[in-house]
Amino acid sequence: xxxxxxxxxxxxxxxxxxxxxxxxxxxxxxxxxxxxxxxxxxxxxxxxxxxxxxxxxxxxxxxxxxxxxxxxxxxxxxxxxxxxxxxxxxxxxxxxxxxxxxxxxxxxxxxxxxxxxxxxxxxxxxxxxxxxxxxxxxxxxxxxxxxxxxxxxxxxxxxxxxxxxxxxxxxxxxxxxxxxxxxxxxxxxxxxxxxxxxxxxxxxxxxxxxxxxxxxxxxxxxxxxxxxxxxxxxxxxxxxxxxxxxxxxxxxxxxxxxxxxxxxxxxxxxxxxxxxxxxxxxxxxxxxxxxxxxxxxxxxxxxxxxxxxxxxxxxxx
Numbered sequence: 001x002x003x004x005x006x007x008x009x010x011x012x013x014x015x016x017x018x019x020x021x022x023x024x025x026x027x028x029x030x031x032x033x034x035x036x037x038x039x040x041x042x043x044x045x046x047x048x049x050x051x052x053x054x055x056x057x058x059x060x061x062x063x064x065x066x067x068x069x070x071x072x073x074x075x076x077x078x079x080x081x082x083x084x085x086x087x088x089x090x091x092x093x094x095x096x097x098x099x100x101x102x103x104x105x106x107x108x109x110x111x112x113x114x115x116x117x118x119x120x121x122x123x124x125x126x127x128x129x130x131x132x133x134x135x136x137x138x139x140x141x142x143x144x145x146x147x148x149x150x151x152x153x154x155x156x157x158x159x160x161x162x163x164x165x166x167x168x169x170x171x172x173x174x175x176x177x178x179x180x181x182x183x184x185x186x187x188x189x190x191x192x193x194x195x196x197x198x199x200x201x202x203x204x205x206x207x208x209x210x211x212x213x214x215x216x217x218x219x220x221x222x223x224x225x226x227x228x229x230x231x232x233x234x235x236x237x238x239x240x241x242x243x244x245x246x247x248x249x250x251x252x253x254x255x256x257x258x259x260x261x262x263x264x265x266x267x268x269x270x271x272x273x274x275x276x277x278x279x280x281x282x283x284x285x286x287x288x289x290x291x292x293x294x295x296x297x298x299x300x301x302x303x304x305x306x307x308x309x310x311x312x313x314x315x316x317x
Contacts, residue, residue, distance in 0.1 A: 009040050010275040020049075027057040034066035040276065043074040061096045068100045072107055080104050088117065095124040099131050106134060111141035122151075129155040133168045140172055148172060156185075163191045183302035190296065198223075199279040200294075207293040209307040214243040218285070218294040221248045221269045223278065227298060228253055232260055234300040239264055246291060248280075 016033040023029060030053030037046035047070035053063040064087055071080035084101040091097045102117030118135035122128065132155035139148035152169040159165050166188035173182030190198070200220060207217055219235055222228055228249050239245050239261060249257050251268030258266045265288060270281040285291070295303065 008276070009036060012036055013040060025056055027053040027060055027063060030056075031060065031062040031066055034063070034070065038066060038070050038073060041073070043070045046070040047074065061091075061094055065096045065100050068104065072104050077104060077108055081108065092120075093124060095121045095128070095131070098124065099128075099134070102131075102138065103134050106138050106141075111138045114138040115142055115144075127154075127158055129159045129162060129165050132158075133165055136168065136172070145176070161191070163188045179301070180305060183305060187299060187302065189298065197277050199277055200282070202282060202294050204291055205293050207295040207303065209303040212242045212293070215293070216244040216246070216289065216291040217242045218291040219245065219247045219297050219300065220280065220294055221250065222296060222298045225250050225253065229256075231297040231300065232257065234304065235261060235264075235297060237304060238295075238300050244289070244291075246285070246288060247297075 013033070013036050016029065016036060020026075020029055020033055030049045034046045034049040034053070037043075037049060047067060050063050050067035050070060053060065054067065057063065068080045068084050068087075071077070071083070081101075081104050084097070084104050087094070088097045088101045098117050098121035102114045102121060105111075105117060106114035115135065115138035118131055118138055121131045122135055125131065132151045136148040136151040136155070139145075139151065149169075149172065152165075152172060155162075155165045156169055166185045170182050170185035170188070173179075173185065176182075192198075202218070202220075204218070217238070219238065222231065235245075235247055235257075244265075245261075246265045246267060247257055247261060248267050248269050254266050254268050258264075267284055267288075270284060272279050272281070
């Protein structure tokens with residue numbers, strides 16, 4: 001299906017809904033629709049599709065998994081856990097049953113219990129990136145850092161272009177201060193995902209680390225306010241290299257950024273959501289002098305490191 005291959009989650013859901021109207025009694029079709037709806041955050045509709053499929057095929061592992069995942073997404077974790085425990089006890093050799101119980105335990109904060117179930121799922125199905133990522137998170141939370149990294153490295157080796165897998169490893173590596181590989185993985189946040197696509201339509205090239213002295217650069221906002229604040233220090237370093245800098249951030253952060261970046265033009269972001277498309281609008285730039293290039297705030301540190309421009313941030317002796 002073209003929509004699914006291109007990452008158009010909304011289009012894929014529309015196609016599967018149409019297919020369901022033509023063939024309403026196909027359990028496999030209902031399981032696929034439930035998964036897409038869950039990825040899009042429509043947990044109630046996903047649960048309904050899974051329940052309908054289970055009435056047709058009560059023992060189907062994929063439908064059972066989608067039902068439990070949707071309940072967990074909707075916050076009905078007690079119900080989901082009870083059903084997941086019963087499923088795992090009755091089908092201990094079913095990897096999906098062990099995986100879903102582990103994922104739900106991880107969601108409720110029981111990292112040790114989750115690790116046991118997720119490791120069991122991997123014993124049954126070793127080359128499963130989704131389970132490897134979940135198991136790595138459980139291991140990390142319990143302090144088993146080496147085991148967590150081993151699982152994440154294996155997941156990346158299996159699916160090196162998988163956005164979720166690379167972002168999971170980036171999160172762990174950056175939290176440990178392992179900058180270069182962590183920042184490389186973090187670039188995968190820019191890869192279009194099934195649940196969201198970032199649309200910017202800027203008429204200037206992306207900065208790749210070349211000399212920008214005497215040139216104007218636009219730093220575009222990342223989505224979360226927390227991330228925007230986290231990257232502020234990198235923008236201070238970048239501002240010392242650029243001839244001129246314009247920084248985009250959430251409107252509520254404009255006063256903070258303006259105080260922290262003296263001499264820098266700070267603009268509030270104009271953005272809207274259309275289904276899975278997150279669209280940034282840059283018509284406000286017409287009131288400013290032209291820029292030569294742009295860069296995402298979260299990519300500044302990587303480019304500074306990659307080109308030997310990063311400041312020494314080691315603590316003083």
